[in-house]
Amino acid sequence: MRWHKRLLAAGAVAVVAFTSACGGGKVRGTEDSPQPGTSQSAADATFVYVPNLDVVTDWDPASSYSNEIIAMENVYESLTRYNPQTKKAEPRLATSWTSTPDGKQWTFTLRPGVTFHTGKPLDAAAAKASIERTMKVGQGAAYIWGAVDKIEAKDATTLVFTLKYPTALDLVASAGYASYIYDTTAATGDLAKWFNEGHDAGSGPYTIDSWQKGQETELTLKKFDGYWGGWSGAHYSKISYRVTPELTTAWQLLQRGEVSFVQRLNSQLFQQASGTANVQTSQTPSFQNLLALFNTESGPLKDVKLRQAVQKAIDYDGLVAALKGAGVQASGLVPDGLLGFTPGQAPKQDLPGAEALLKEAGYGPGGKPLDLTLTYAQGDSDQEVLVTLLTSALDKLNVKLTAKPLQWTTQWDQGKSKDTSKRQDIFIMYWYPDYADAYSWFVNVFRSADPISFNLSYMKNDGIDKEIDKLPELTAIDKAGAEAAYADLQSKIIGQEAAVAVPYVQNYQRAFAKSVQGYVDNPAYPNVVFVYDLKPGA
Known part of the structure; x- marks a missing residue:
């Protein structure tokens, strides 16, 4: 959000150095902590x-x-x-x-x-x-x-x-x-x-x-x-x-x-856990989705046609299949279960459409080569699958994608750099709401921000800002009006502005003791x- 987040699953607050102290929440060894499975009442x-x-x-x-x-x-x-x-x-x-x-x-x-x-x-x-x-x-x-x-x-x-x-x-x-x-x-x-x-x-x-x-x-x-x-x-x-x-x-x-309790397993381990005698599993749709934010302010993706081409190049179905249950297809920015979810908006890969848009901008097969940079969370295997599939798809379109896995604070600092030449073309991060309301995505990620915090597509649109500012009031007194406003905003941000692609919504795959x-x-x-x-x- 905004003033906001997170290390959780790779997006976060700047790390602060902390000191330890004794008394009322004392710091000491943990050797006396009993473990599950040991004899204890x-x-x-x-x-x-x-x-x-x-x-x-x-x-x-x-x-x-x-x-x-x-x-x-x-x-x-x-x-x-x-x-x-x-x-x-x-x-x-x-x-x-x-x-x-x-x-x-x-x-x-x-x-x-x-x-x-x-x-x-x-x-x-x-x-x-x-x-x-x-x-x-x-x-x-x-x-x-x-x-x-x-x-x-x-x-x-x-x-x-x-x-x-x-x-x-x-x-x-x-x-x-x-x-x-x-x-x-x-x-x-x-x-x-x-x-x-x-x-x-x-x-x-x-x-x-x-x-x-x-x-x-x-x-x-x-x-x-x-x-x-x-x-x-x-x-x-x-x-x-x-x-x-x-x-x-x-x-x-x-x-x-x-x-x-293990908060998340990969698909292979999750399947293994499902058949293990002393373990139980839980799979639950989350309110957390993955965002591919496109640099609308500087670099080659300042051209909306190129942003739309990258949107179309993403293999959404292939990605969800490769995640093997760890993710479900997104329909817009708002996950199912929240006011503002708009069904029927799931994107599909369209390589011919992407090629046509690239050609209109002078790139693509037979045109100028296009170089793009992308940053994502180091050690996140799900994001790595997205990067692998997207790199392969863009390569067929004469687009070279240079992807860097980074620790969150490093990635975030690069995205917020005052030197626009240092910013990435595509910023990958997870988002989830601070409370059960879709407003979080819009006010934090897509409302104009100066200085930059989480608006890492750098979109500036006064009309969209005004619509975002009306969301809390509509949610409180006019639910139908709020639903319509959310649908309109998603159409503008994803469609007209092409500021983002939403590859999937995460499923939480847990494993815990029987x-x-x-x-x-x-x-x-x-x-x-x-x-x-x-x-x-x-």
């Missing part, structure tokens, strides 16, 4: 999550905007949580809410008796202070609160938002970033520094036990005894995050019973496991 059970990238880049719940969501959603809570089955927000720290017919005032009733990990009560005044601090910090996904004019704590459990323009605030309040409610009085000094020393001030079921940046077992959470949901019945008492970059290693650890009971994937919170909702089995 259900009360001592540890859920071991295996991410492929470092977990924490930013501990501050106001600015956090990257991989740490997988831990933060177990430590912090928001007013609401999105339910992908009902496609609506459901209660979390708020038990109910109402809005005025014009969508400009929202009243949330808070859950009574909630305590922060600091021991202080979570009341309306604390929630107000939390959101106001996030807005003031203005980093990460803080833009989600952009409609808020003022917040009032009417009493201990009543929180009233007055908005500058209508917005679906129940969805905003369910965001995976910037919606966390936290104790702003947790530190006497610099609160951001205190957070990034490894402390937390959430209200969730787990609190930080140990954090060792750069270690294999980077982070361990332990249950918060005072959690409002209680601990009756079977629950995991600890969560351990064990960083394992190689998928094959993660798979071996799962087979041996040393870990509980003993894990109750796991349900929620695409609104990418790669998050809500561990409190699970039951450890035998």
Whole structure:
């Protein structure tokens, strides 16, 4: 987004250097953490999550905007949580809410008796202070609160938002970033520094036990005894995050019973996991798609005909087939399951059409050779398949594609370079929404931006900007109008402007221990496991 993201699956926030510290979220060895498969009572059970990238880049719940969501959603809570089955927000720290017919005032009733990990009560005044601090910090996904004019704590459990323009605030309040409610009085000094020393001030079921940046077992959470949901019945008492970059290693650890959950396997390993006795699998469509952003501002792709030619050269069907279930064909920018999804827009490869467009611009077979540059995520096998297929297709059209795999921060810095000659012609990255609303793609990736953040097609179109700015209000008070606006914007951005191609939407392919009971994937919170909702089995 915008001011935005992500390392998760290779797109991200700039990496910040953090220091470790002791006390309230102490840093220590993890040798005493029990592993699944060892003899331990259900009360001592540890859920071991295996991410492929470092977990924490930013501990501050106001600015956090990257991989740490997988831990933060177990430590912090928001007013609401999105339910992908009902496609609506459901209660979390708020038990109910109402809005005025014009969508400009929202009243949330808070859950009574909630305590922060600091021991202080979570009341309306604390929630107000939390959101106001996030807005003031203005980093990460803080833009989600952009409609808020003022917040009032009417009493201990009543929180009233007055908005500058209508917005679906129940969805905003369910965001995976910037919606966390936290104790702003947790530190006497610099609160951001205190957070990034490894402390937390959430209200969730787990609190930080140990954090060792750069270690294999980077982070361990332990249950918060005072959690409002209680601990009756079977629950995991600890969560351990064990960083394992190689998928094959993660798979071996799962087979041996040393870990509980692998967030993503390749198609070959996923098929193997499906037939393994002590393992269960889950495949769920995500809200995360792959974007091929074309440089509309400089270089050869400044010519819209050449951008359209590259769009047509992509072997969409071949790519999805090669992914073997790890991706499904996209239909426009908005994934299925979100308002704004427009069926019937799936693109098809059209090499004769691409050749004709190239010839119109003086290139193609028999014309001038065309050289293009592309950057993509180092180590991402799915993106490598796209690059291989596209390189082959363009080669037949007398177009040479030079593709560079890069670490995200390197790729992002190149894309944002003030020297336009250093920018790539095609920028490959994943995108997913900060909350369950398609607005994220449009305001962050395609609205004019200066300085450049995630608008890496560099598109500048005043008319499109104005349409994007109307989306929150339409979503709040005119769903049919919002659907029409999303369809029109996708037609303009993909068709007329040819600023992007959308090769596929990712499927989440998970593998986890047979003993894990109750796991349900929620695409609104990418790669998050809500561990409190699970039951450890035998």
